Amino acid sequence: xxxxxxxxxxxxxxxxxxxxxxxxxxxxxxxxxxxxxxxxxxxxxxxxxxxxxxxxxxxxxxxxxxxxxxxxxxxxxxxxxxxxxxxxxxxxxxxxxxxxxxxxxxxxxxxxxxxxxxxxxxxxxxxxxxxxxxxxxxxxxxxxxxxxxxxxxxxxxxxxxxxxxxxxxxxxxxxxxxxxxxxxxxxxxxxxxxxxxxxxxxxxxxxxxxxxxxxxxxxxxxxxxxxxxxxxxxxxxxxxxxxxxxxxxxxxxxxxxxxxxxxxxxxxxxxxxxxxxxxxxxxxxxxxxxxxxxxxxxxxxxxxxxxxxx
Numbered sequence: 001x002x003x004x005x006x007x008x009x010x011x012x013x014x015x016x017x018x019x020x021x022x023x024x025x026x027x028x029x030x031x032x033x034x035x036x037x038x039x040x041x042x043x044x045x046x047x048x049x050x051x052x053x054x055x056x057x058x059x060x061x062x063x064x065x066x067x068x069x070x071x072x073x074x075x076x077x078x079x080x081x082x083x084x085x086x087x088x089x090x091x092x093x094x095x096x097x098x099x100x101x102x103x104x105x106x107x108x109x110x111x112x113x114x115x116x117x118x119x120x121x122x123x124x125x126x127x128x129x130x131x132x133x134x135x136x137x138x139x140x141x142x143x144x145x146x147x148x149x150x151x152x153x154x155x156x157x158x159x160x161x162x163x164x165x166x167x168x169x170x171x172x173x174x175x176x177x178x179x180x181x182x183x184x185x186x187x188x189x190x191x192x193x194x195x196x197x198x199x200x201x202x203x204x205x206x207x208x209x210x211x212x213x214x215x216x217x218x219x220x221x222x223x224x225x226x227x228x229x230x231x232x233x234x235x236x237x238x239x240x241x242x243x244x245x246x247x248x249x250x251x252x253x254x255x256x257x258x259x260x261x262x263x264x265x266x267x268x269x270x271x272x273x274x275x276x277x278x279x280x281x282x283x284x285x286x287x288x289x290x291x292x293x294x295x296x297x298x299x300x301x302x303x304x305x306x307x308x309x310x
Contacts, residue, residue: 004138005130007261011049011087013094014128014189016217017120017199018080020209027081030114031055034082036271038114039258041107042086043268046305047097050087051259051268052140054219056080056150057251063149063228064249069241074248078209083150083250085189089262089303091125096306112203119208120199127166127190131178135185135221139260141267141275144252146184148221149228152214154246162215166190168243169216176236177220182227187219212246219252262303269296 021030035053042051059079061072088094097103111118135145155165174188194213197206222228228249232240240247258268266275269292278286285291292300 003133004136005133007138008050008087008128008130008133008187010089011128012090012125013088014123015084015086015088015120015198016123016189016191017084017118017197018214019082019084019115020117021081022114022116025114031082033114035256035258035267036273038107038110039256040268040271041102041110043258043264043302044299045097045100045103045107046301046303047088047093047100047103048086048259049089049093049262049303050085050138051257052085053256053258054083054085054150054252055254055256056083057253060149060249060251063225064247065229065232065237067232067237067241070237070244071246072249074212074246075210078212079248079250086259087128093303093306108199108201111199111201115201115204117205117207117209118197118199118201119194119206119213120197121191121194122198123189123191124163124166127170128188129170129174130185130187131174132183133185133187139257139265140255141257141265141272143254144221146221146223147225148185148219148252148255150250150252151218151220152248152250153216153218153244154212154248155215156243156245162190162193165215165243169218172239174218177218177231180227180231182223182230183220184223185219185221188216189218190216212248214248259302264296264299264302266292269299 021027039053059074064072153169170188174186177183178186191214194208256267257265298305
């Protein structure tokens with residue numbers, strides 16, 4: 001089995017997008033469209049090392065102890081429903097991805113079909129890091145095996161600089177938390193100050209819904225929900241309150257991996273319903289590399305298509 005942390009830490013750049021679904025379409029339709037129509041477009045464009053879709057539930061302030069100076073509440077309108085996360089090995093791969101007509105035109109022009117608002121941010125080079133992953137499933141499809149959360153951090157107005165906040169989040173929050181025996185997975189992703197979305201999506205709002213923009217987030221998987229509150233034991237809470245104004249805690253209901261280790265997954269190539277139908281029918285031959293190569297051609301090679309050209 002591949003080492004998930006090692007695979008993710010090979011990447012130099014990360015793209016995070018916070019998505020709010022269209023209010024006039026049922027959320028389950030938006031999520032299905034995101035995965036099985038919009039998502040597979042990404043699998044047709046070489047450049048990405050990893051691309052996952054995280055389906056989020058409502059904020060859970062009840063998981064934390066009360067900490068003076070920190071709010072764990074989030075306004076309903078400000079809570080995103082989905083978070084795509086992409087990794088690139090290099091700036092050259094990001095440029096190659098962005099210059100492809102599908103990424104440059106088809107993907108942005110499709111977003112309005114299910115997204116009402118989006119805020120996309122490119123992390124500082126080398127900033128994102130997976131510090132521990134005891135789950136070790138680099139191509140997860142469906143509900144995580146243990147409670148998993150996206151923790152989003154709103155800095156205090158008096159924070160010295162984005163770079164200083166990023167160092168604090170990585171070294172004084174993420175690293176010590178990753179050593180807790182109940183933490184099964186922890187990835188830290190610093191974010192630049194939000195100005196405007198890094199992804200152009202015609203017909204989709206790009207302004208943040210309120211003034212509580214995020215300067216970083218953690219993906220945290222724990223043995224049980226009680227572990228979350230334990231992480232703020234003792235002096236850690238007081239120290240956090242000096243840097244952080246708010247922490248929003250979004251449960252991850254489901255994860256769908258469209259690209260892993262530079263190659264499209266079966267879900268990325270066929271869509272999740274088709275893969276589930278093939279598995280239910282026991283049609284193992286449909287999952288073989290020979291059939292996939294015949295059906296999808298060079299798309300199965302993913303990132304290797306760029307390497308062949310050079």
